[in-house]
Structure formats: C-alpha cells, structure tokens
Amino acid sequence: MAYKNPNKNKDKFPWMGQRFIGKTKQRKCFTIKKEALLWESEQLLEPAEQKTLTVCLLDWATEYLRHAEQNFTGKTFCEKRIAFRQLFACPGINPKESASRLTALQVQKALQRQAASRSGNAANKDRKNLSAAWSWGVKFLRLPTENPFSKVEKFASERFERYVPTLDDFWKVFHSLEDDQDKLMLYCYLQTGARRDELFRLTWADVDFLRKRIRLSWRKNKVGEWRSQWLSVKDDLAEWLLRHKKGNSDLKAHVFVSYRSLAYQYRQHWLKKVCKEAGVKPFGFHGIRHLFASILAAQNVPLVEIQYMLRHTSLATTQRYIHRLKKENREVLAALPGLTASETKSTSKVHRQVLGV
Missing domain, CATH: 1.10.443.10 (Intergrase catalytic core)
Structure with a gap:
C-alpha cells in the first residue's frame, strides 16, 4: 500500500510505493499517490515465469518498429515496416506464432519468395533489416540468441552504378x-x-x-x-x-x-x-x-x-563516391606497350584482307 515518503527527498517525491516480487521487496518514490498505486498494482512475473515468457512474431515486430520510429529517419522506418509486412505475407509464417519457433528454413523460403517476385537486392535489404530487428529482440525481448535471418546467405543481385551527371x-x-x-x-x-x-x-x-x-x-x-x-x-x-x-x-x-x-x-x-x-x-x-x-x-x-x-x-x-569525370584517358593508354613496326605492318595486311581491300 502506498504511503507518505519519510526520507529526505519527500519534498520532491512525497509518496512511496511498495511491492513484493517473490520474497524480494521493492520501493519506489512518486510525486502523486495515484502513480504509486498504479506501480504497485502492476502484475509482475516470478523469475521462473519470465524465462518461459513467449513473444509472438507480431509483438516482436510491433515493439521493434516502435523503437525504429523513435530512433531512425522516416525513410528507414518505412523500409523496416515494409520488410515485416513482406515477411508476414509469406505462406507458412503466422504473425501470432511464437517467435522462438521461427526457423532459418522458413526465413530462407520467405526471402527466396522476395528475391523471385521483387529482386535479389530487395531480399537482401529485407534480410539485413530483419536480422537487425532480431538482434534487438534478443537484447530486449529475450528472443533466442540464434538469429535465423543471419543464417541465410545473401542472394545474387544486380548492382547498377549510380548515374552521375556531367x-x-x-x-x-x-x-x-x-x-x-x-x-x-x-x-x-x-x-x-x-x-x-x-x-x-x-x-x-x-x-x-x-x-x-x-x-x-x-x-x-x-x-x-x-x-x-x-x-x-x-x-x-x-x-x-x-x-x-x-x-x-x-x-x-x-x-x-x-x-x-x-x-x-x-x-x-x-x-x-x-x-x-x-x-x-x-x-x-x-x-x-x-x-x-x-x-x-x-x-x-x-x-x-x-x-x-x-x-x-x-x-x-x-x-x-568518386567517379571518373572523363570517359577516356589517352595518357593512361599511352603507357601500355604497343606493337613493333613489323607487327604493325603484318596486322595491317591482315586487316585489309578481311575488308577485301
């Protein structure tokens, strides 16, 4: 039951909350009595129960996206949200299923589907974002330490050089x-x-x-x-x-x-x-x-x-980020070894025969 704070900081925190977790007593200071009562009423799990606590895939996605929205740019957040949306749209993956039951094989099939329908680049991007989300879940949601996304190899992808204007x-x-x-x-x-x-x-x-x-x-x-x-x-x-x-x-x-x-x-x-x-x-x-x-x-x-x-x-x-501003560099080509005079004549003769000259 909440009671008046008898300690020196009572002017700043006039109320004290108290609760028990097993045989352990916890106390915390509050500015108003209502906050102390709410804190006391929170249902806490025993340490043994915490170990068996399961987190479904949807809960994992929700918590991580809440973190991403607060800590990343809007573009990055949207990219991560799309990665989860694509994952949950794959057959065989149920968002309400326990995250601990997700296997590397399921992830492999889901990302293969993305590589086929979208591109290898898109699948690799989803793999990177979901792997980072799983690592975050290991730290904060007690997900299994083995990351099923990092086990999947990167997909073959076409890389296009960014066009740089002249x-x-x-x-x-x-x-x-x-x-x-x-x-x-x-x-x-x-x-x-x-x-x-x-x-x-x-x-x-x-x-x-x-x-x-x-x-x-x-x-x-x-x-x-x-x-x-x-x-x-x-x-x-x-x-x-x-x-x-x-x-x-x-x-x-x-x-x-x-x-x-x-x-x-x-x-x-x-x-x-x-x-x-x-x-x-x-x-x-x-x-x-x-x-x-x-x-x-x-x-x-x-x-x-x-x-x-x-x-x-x-x-x-x-x-x-550095690109050549010239398409040709004749000075570099001049440094390469060339044909001798006799080889040049022989090559020219063959060239004329090919052209029928």
Missing part, C-alpha cells in the same frame, strides 16, 4: 530554371555536396553570414542520433543566400520553402522533370553529391578532406 548537364539544368529559389537550391547542392533532406531542413539559424558557412544536420547512423557540422561556403553562395533572405521577408524559419510556405519533404519528381525539360539524362540529388566528390577528387583534394565535406564516418564510403 558538369555540363548540371549547368544545362541550372540555366533552364526560371525560379530563383530553385536555382539557389541546386547551386547549394553543387557547392556543399549535401544530402537531399539536409537542405530541405536547413533553417536561417543554420546560416552564418559573418563567417560564410552553413550548418548541415543529419541522422544517418546506427543509433539514430542527430549530428550536425558547419561547412564553409564560397563567397558567391553566401551573398546569394543573403539576397534570398532579404528579398523574401515573408519566409519562415526554413531557407527553402514550397509555394505553401512549408519546408520541402520529398520533391522526388521535380529534378527528373526539369532534367527532361533541359534535354539531359535524368539525375537525382544524390547524383549531384557524387559529382561534388568527383570534382574535388579531380582537383587533387586529399581524400580525408573530401570525407570531411561529405560527413562520412568511413573513408571507404567516400571512395565509392
């Missing part, structure tokens, strides 16, 4: 734009190498006109914590941002806003549309980020500096 194509799109804010946004991507949503959430508090720098914030890491970093920008970009602020007195907190004066969320079809209008091969915001890294590399900027500008934790990730 600088000429970027400028064609840039000059085709009529709206000044759109041109400024595109120029910001080229000058900062920002991720798409980093500029969408950019506020005027993140722009330091005195030191000519901007602060980009992101939440792309395992623990889902927000991180930010100040980046210096060129004089012309800082001046353009200042003109943009002065010329739009009705702007809200965000630097870039839609016609409804709201911050952008996706804008996924806009760039594809303007690329088509400019007559260039469509590219995305992330393609500009790769172009940014490739331009710096072509100018012999040290890799560690490019890593800092891209805000990567791994140098290996930065290396994947």
Whole structure:
C-alpha cells in the first residue's frame, strides 16, 4: 500500500510505493499517490515465469518498429515496416506464432519468395533489416540468441552504378530554371555536396553570414542520433543566400520553402522533370553529391578532406563516391606497350584482307 515518503527527498517525491516480487521487496518514490498505486498494482512475473515468457512474431515486430520510429529517419522506418509486412505475407509464417519457433528454413523460403517476385537486392535489404530487428529482440525481448535471418546467405543481385551527371548537364539544368529559389537550391547542392533532406531542413539559424558557412544536420547512423557540422561556403553562395533572405521577408524559419510556405519533404519528381525539360539524362540529388566528390577528387583534394565535406564516418564510403569525370584517358593508354613496326605492318595486311581491300 502506498504511503507518505519519510526520507529526505519527500519534498520532491512525497509518496512511496511498495511491492513484493517473490520474497524480494521493492520501493519506489512518486510525486502523486495515484502513480504509486498504479506501480504497485502492476502484475509482475516470478523469475521462473519470465524465462518461459513467449513473444509472438507480431509483438516482436510491433515493439521493434516502435523503437525504429523513435530512433531512425522516416525513410528507414518505412523500409523496416515494409520488410515485416513482406515477411508476414509469406505462406507458412503466422504473425501470432511464437517467435522462438521461427526457423532459418522458413526465413530462407520467405526471402527466396522476395528475391523471385521483387529482386535479389530487395531480399537482401529485407534480410539485413530483419536480422537487425532480431538482434534487438534478443537484447530486449529475450528472443533466442540464434538469429535465423543471419543464417541465410545473401542472394545474387544486380548492382547498377549510380548515374552521375556531367558538369555540363548540371549547368544545362541550372540555366533552364526560371525560379530563383530553385536555382539557389541546386547551386547549394553543387557547392556543399549535401544530402537531399539536409537542405530541405536547413533553417536561417543554420546560416552564418559573418563567417560564410552553413550548418548541415543529419541522422544517418546506427543509433539514430542527430549530428550536425558547419561547412564553409564560397563567397558567391553566401551573398546569394543573403539576397534570398532579404528579398523574401515573408519566409519562415526554413531557407527553402514550397509555394505553401512549408519546408520541402520529398520533391522526388521535380529534378527528373526539369532534367527532361533541359534535354539531359535524368539525375537525382544524390547524383549531384557524387559529382561534388568527383570534382574535388579531380582537383587533387586529399581524400580525408573530401570525407570531411561529405560527413562520412568511413573513408571507404567516400571512395565509392568518386567517379571518373572523363570517359577516356589517352595518357593512361599511352603507357601500355604497343606493337613493333613489323607487327604493325603484318596486322595491317591482315586487316585489309578481311575488308577485301
């Protein structure tokens, strides 16, 4: 039964709750009596009962997705939710069944179904997300330590190199734009190498006109914590941002806003549309980020500096962002050994015979 707190902290916590778990007594301080009574009334399991507690697949998915929604970006959360939805749609997997009864063979069949109906890439992505969810369940829901998802081998998949626009194509799109804010946004991507949503959430508090720098914030890491970093920008970009602020007195907190004066969320079809209008091969915001890294590399900027500008934790990730800006390199070919003069004549004679000359 709850009672008045007799201890020194009674002014802050006037009520004390008390309950027993087996022969063990527990006490806890509360600000109001109702909270103490609710805490006392919670039905607790004996340690022996806790060991036999079973968690169904649906409960596991619900708890993990609640965690993911609070700690990951919206895109990552949706990706994980879809992975569970695809898993539970597979024949032979009952969401109400105990998670401890899920076998690697069931997982194998479920992911094989995804690989056949969608792609190997999709199956591998689901495998990664569900494996991470199971590891979380081992830690917090006492799931079996053997992870049935990690036992499944990765599926064969086709990897396509991301299309990176040429600088000429970027400028064609840039000059085709009529709206000044759109041109400024595109120029910001080229000058900062920002991720798409980093500029969408950019506020005027993140722009330091005195030191000519901007602060980009992101939440792309395992623990889902927000991180930010100040980046210096060129004089012309800082001046353009200042003109943009002065010329739009009705702007809200965000630097870039839609016609409804709201911050952008996706804008996924806009760039594809303007690329088509400019007559260039469509590219995305992330393609500009790769172009940014490739331009710096072509100018012999040290890799560690490019890593800092891209805000990567791994140098290996930065290396994947660097693409050749020229399709051919004749200087490299000149270093290869060639044919001798006599071999060249012989080869030319055969070539003429083939052509019937």
